[in-house]
Amino acid sequence: MIEILSYPFMQRALLAALLTGLIAPAIGTYVVQRRLSLLGDGLGHVALAGVGLALLTGFAPIPIAVVACVAGAVVVEVLRQRGKATGDVGLAVLFYGGLAAGVFLSGISGVGAGGLAQYLFGSLTTVTPGDVKLIAVLAVVILVTTLGLAPQLYAVSTDEEFARTQGLPVRLYNITVVSLAAITVALAMRTVGLLLVSALMVIPVAAARNLVRGFTATLLCAVGIGVATAVGGAAASFYANAAPGAFIVLLAIAVFMLSWPVSYLLRRRRAAVLPELVDDDELVTPHTITESHPHRHAPGCGHPAVQHGDHTDFIHEGHRHAVHADHYDEH
């Protein structure tokens, strides 16, 4: 680890990876909640138009891509709000238009479509100090908004109509979410690349949903997974001499795959309480003392637990045991 940090270009690469890992899942949690998981992918295409324009005009690519991406995102959102983006056709036109414009513009600029590859797949090691500064500033904006406005953005992303009856400026918040997603996509083109950034917005969130319960916990856990995989992937790719973007995304997918068995185990241990079977308190269970056994039933003891009125039964060789004073009742 010390060795890596002695190279300035790797310092910048790791810092850029860290910031991407922070912001992509933070905004991604809202995007996934709104069922727009593929929005990031589409916006990546639009960002390419910005890159093409930057190559043609000689400006720095990231700022131009940010502007193009935000404009594209706002257009998509306004079309959606007006109910005009039905059938995804409008989105498709915008996205492929962006891709085509990017390739076209880079062609005229003389760089050629090949010059776009580093933005499509990321090129962490060529991140400049100026890039890092811009990424850091925008990352702060994104984090302050996604965490500070969490209750409002949550309400708007989960139940738009209800949010309107709360007097919230729903349109403004929706545009905020897609704009932040657009900024994230444009920033991530240096780290994981435009084609893979959507993965970093969605996959840590999917993994976090398996591991923890609740929206806030999902957001925080997703950010943790994002940071770990982004920094870990960037560092590992240095030693393995592999493409960092691909490495980061594959690592995130590995975490997601692992989250399935882990969530299964967690569920067995923690909440081994199945939904209530009978919802009738008047029903009195006859008091039948069952056979005694040395095993002590308790949550997580290995026997499936079932909520039964005011207590918990444990399924025990085909029947249900309820703890009662010093013995078990048959329920």
Add this chain to the structure above:
Amino acid sequence: MLAANELTVERGGLPVLRGIDISVRTGEAVALMGGNGSGKSTLVRTLLGLLPYQRGTVTLFGAPLRDFRDWSRIGYVPQRSLAQLAGSKVKEVVAAGRLTRRRPFRPLSRADRDAVHNAITLVGLSDRLNSDIAGLSGGQQQRVLVARALAGEPDLLVLDEPTSGVDLEHQRVLADVLAGLLAAGTSVLVVLHEVGPLGSLIDRAVVLSDGRVVHDGSLGDLGQHRRGLGSQQHHDHGQQIGDDHDQNAETLLGGAVEP
């Protein structure tokens, strides 16, 4: 508290609601009834500004709908649909009902926290604070949505079919909750498909048919007209004004109101 005059709503050029007059007065419990497609949900959502309307006026707490800003006075319980709420904890869902009283970038205050807890306790789910809402039964999910509307401590509660797809016991719990609110002075506008256990609370029933009001009066009158004409008798699960009786009810009620 809530009033609409000559309200007309068109969707795609076709009238869905025609010249509706409806009002809810302070402390009153009004049931909005009618068969499927009669426009009940459209009316409620129009009254709350969620759908546009073409003609007529809507006033909320004395202010025209367009200028109404005092949203904390209204608690809305939409038809149960959890598509995007799955994965949230009960207390997170309910806390979203407190947003009318919160400013951006401020954490939950003590009063907010208490209001959320009180609302959840009121609907009898205080042992499920941290449960995933998707893991609850339909009736419990409905109660979470009621708690969310109550977290803002509203003066008027608007419920859209809170009893549909919910078993009788949960309907009784809901009736108890509403009875408590009415006793405390809250007004209620509730869309119902059938009366059920909520019937005893209702002061007035407004019945829609084909986008028009065909009855506006006590529930008893409604029952009498129908009994007198030999239609559906009381069931033990309440009177039905469902689809199967729609035609029946429409003709009966049509004769019962002044033209």
